[in-house]
Amino acid sequence: MSHPDPERLVLLALGEPDDAAAGHLASCAHCAAEVASLRAVADIGAESQEVRDLPAPPASVWARIEAAVERPSTVDVPILRPRRREWLRLAVTAVAATALGVAGTLGVGALRKEAAPTVVARATLEAFPNAPVGAGGEARVLGSGDGARLHLHVTGLPLSTGYYEVWLIDPVTMRMFSIGHLTDSGDVLLPLNSTVDLRQYRVVDVSAEEYDNVQTHSGRSLLRGTLTN
Structure with a gap:
């Protein structure tokens, strides 16, 4: 051929x-x-x-x-x-x-492509005591409105039998919702719904989850950070 x-x-x-x-x-x-x-x-x-x-x-x-x-x-x-x-x-x-x-x-x-999206907010992801040594990362909100996305770069989280889930949390009420999973590489670009108020749901959380069909947070947060402009 x-x-x-x-x-x-x-x-x-x-x-x-x-x-x-x-x-x-x-x-x-x-x-x-x-x-x-x-x-x-x-x-x-x-x-x-x-x-x-x-x-x-x-x-x-x-x-x-x-x-x-x-x-x-x-x-x-x-x-x-x-x-x-x-x-x-x-x-x-x-x-x-x-x-x-x-x-x-x-x-x-x-x-001649479109300009790179603007970083409108970012957070440094700090490790919880139960996280692996050396774990950390950064979250960035790219763009706004319907085209907004959350980019995560995470290091120090080894492969496991489960998976790592990404959440947005309201630190006042502690209400939260999942926006997606981390990839094996530790880098992921997740779409954000235009109705999400990042001034309210401003905490980014990465948790360790199991394949148990339970949709709620496992309670095992490994990384967390607060978005700031």
Whole structure:
């Protein structure tokens, strides 16, 4: 099977229309998985507003990217080879960084995406005494209204037989409701209902839960923080 050039897969992952390459993905699981992975990288880059505040990457990073771009790639193979996979990841990472203003403009029309959502509130998630040593994290409210989302980045919570659930709590009445679960990676982006008043439900709580069909809070909070502007 003849596979699309790596450049076409990168552009396809970034939203550039390519009917022929898109049609190929329907019959090639390897290329489809690669494009899905590249899209995830690009989406994370587009949503990371703080990346604008990072220092410029060292020259060695761009040297690796340029070297990878100059390498020839073999596309008429049934499996994506490691060198080609590295090229794709380096390329899409560079493009995502460029879209956020870390590097210069590449001139790809698909990079003209919407601006990263504004962080309207954030909370540092502190560990309870029963939490694993080193556990912690941060919660950020991105955007407002119907497009509001809560981004959590949590570290130090190991995999378990249960799962970790995210709650919003009114600290005055202690009323609470679940907004979703953490992923295995510790990063998750959860939609917020536009009717939720974050001035009232301003406490973010991460609890340890079991698969017991009980919908209420287990009482085992591990991390908690209060959202502030």
